[in-house]
Amino acid sequence: MRLEQLTSAAVRDLQSRHTSAVEVGPLADGALHAVLLRDERLEGISSVVRSAFDSDLFGAPIFRVTHAAAVDAAAFELVHRLMLDGVRRAGARQLVRRIDAASFAELWTLQRLGFRIVDIGVTFRLAPSEQAPPDPPGGVEVGPATDRQIAQLLDTATSIFRTSHFYVDPFYPEEQANELHRRWLSNCHHGGLADVVLTSREGDVATGFVTCKVVAAAEGRRIGDIALVGVHRQHQGKRIGTALVAHALRWFASRCDDVHVRTQAINYGAVNLYEKCGFRLLASDITLSKGLEGDE
Numbered sequence: 001m002r003l004e005q006l007t008s009a010a011v012r013d014l015q016s017r018h019t020s021a022v023e024v025g026p027l028a029d030g031a032l033h034a035v036l037l038r039d040e041r042l043e044g045i046s047s048v049v050r051s052a053f054d055s056d057l058f059g060a061p062i063f064r065v066t067h068a069a070a071v072d073a074a075a076f077e078l079v080h081r082l083m084l085d086g087v088r089r090a091g092a093r094q095l096v097r098r099i100d101a102a103s104f105a106e107l108w109t110l111q112r113l114g115f116r117i118v119d120i121g122v123t124f125r126l127a128p129s130e131q132a133p134p135d136p137p138g139g140v141e142v143g144p145a146t147d148r149q150i151a152q153l154l155d156t157a158t159s160i161f162r163t164s165h166f167y168v169d170p171f172y173p174e175e176q177a178n179e180l181h182r183r184w185l186s187n188c189h190h191g192g193l194a195d196v197v198l199t200s201r202e203g204d205v206a207t208g209f210v211t212c213k214v215v216a217a218a219e220g221r222r223i224g225d226i227a228l229v230g231v232h233r234q235h236q237g238k239r240i241g242t243a244l245v246a247h248a249l250r251w252f253a254s255r256c257d258d259v260h261v262r263t264q265a266i267n268y269g270a271v272n273l274y275e276k277c278g279f280r281l282l283a284s285d286i287t288l289s290k291g292l293e294g295d296e
């Protein structure tokens with residue numbers, strides 16, 4: 001079906017052909033599922049959870065679509081409409097959905113439903129066994145973080161991630177977006193969100209950080225993830241970022257088959273840094289959000 005043919009009438013027609021369009025949940029884990037069935041065949045599903053960390057930090061119920069699939073664009077529209085009704089009733093103020101950039105049917109559906117694009121992401125991959133990690137540039141000292149170094153770097157974390165959707169999306173106040181990045185780095189080091197945080201130093205001054213975590217294996221391959229890498233503004237452009245990533249790759253080399261790192265497509269500095277370190281583009285994604293206050 002072509003997009004312009006997707007009228008409300010088409011959706012009503014689709015709904016009438018389905019034996020049931022049901023909403024399941026919220027379940028014990030807080031998940032809510034909208035399900036579209038025809039003759040007991042699954043034609044669409046949309047699953048949503050409350051983002052506990054974001055909701056607590058921003059003081060508003062924020063929900064995230066974790067999974068959605070449908071047989072065609074009209075089924076996507078119906079299942080997402082059903083899901084929107086469900087999260088509105090659950091008191092959601094903001095709904096976020098990240099999709100693969102090639103999922104045009106869902107993208108256009110979300111736009112028709114009033115979602116706006118807040119982030120275009122790119123994920124890079126490097127396999128240490130296939131490609132030797134770059135040698136760290138000389139003259140930059142890098143090692144596992146100490147509590148003191150992390151304390152020094154918390155302000156840096158609040159000021160450098162400006163391409164993040166938490167700054168782009170007007171729903172999030174800047175001060176709380178700053179706080180989110182501060183806690184993110186702190187939780188990586190103190191809260192076990194990362195396996196290790198490496199920092200760069202110049203004498204007593206911590207100048208940058210990179211977080212390393214081995215995440216679940218996918219298709220028999222162990223995946224490592226770099227969630228955050230940052231260099232204090234005053235120290236950028238001195239190959240510190242290169243040194244941090246090179247050391248992180250050494251840390252990953254004996255633990256992972258693949259290392260992934262995601263950033264925004266508009267973060268040219270980070271994209272160039274990862275390419276320079278040997279990463280190759282793996283995937284592109286689009287994040288959309290919809291504010292639900294006073295919305296129908």
Ligand SMILES: CC(C)(COP(=O)(O)OP(=O)(O)OC[C@H]1O[C@@H](n2cnc3c(N)ncnc32)[C@H](O)[C@@H]1OP(=O)(O)O)[C@@H](O)C(=O)NCCC(=O)NCCS
Nearest residue numbers: 160229230231236237238239240241242268269270272273
């Ligand atoms: C991205 C970042 C970590 C790079 O650190 P850095 O120490 O400044 O980078 P380096 O000096 O090691 O530069 C390495 C390469 O990255 C690229 N690069 C770095 N900054 C760049 C910029 N502003 N524009 C374009 N390319 C840039 C270049 O290719 C550079 O190599 P070259 O100088 O030989 O051309 C740093 O700019 C930063 O902290 N940015 C804000 C936080 C962030 O966006 N983190 C990534 C997302 S999690």
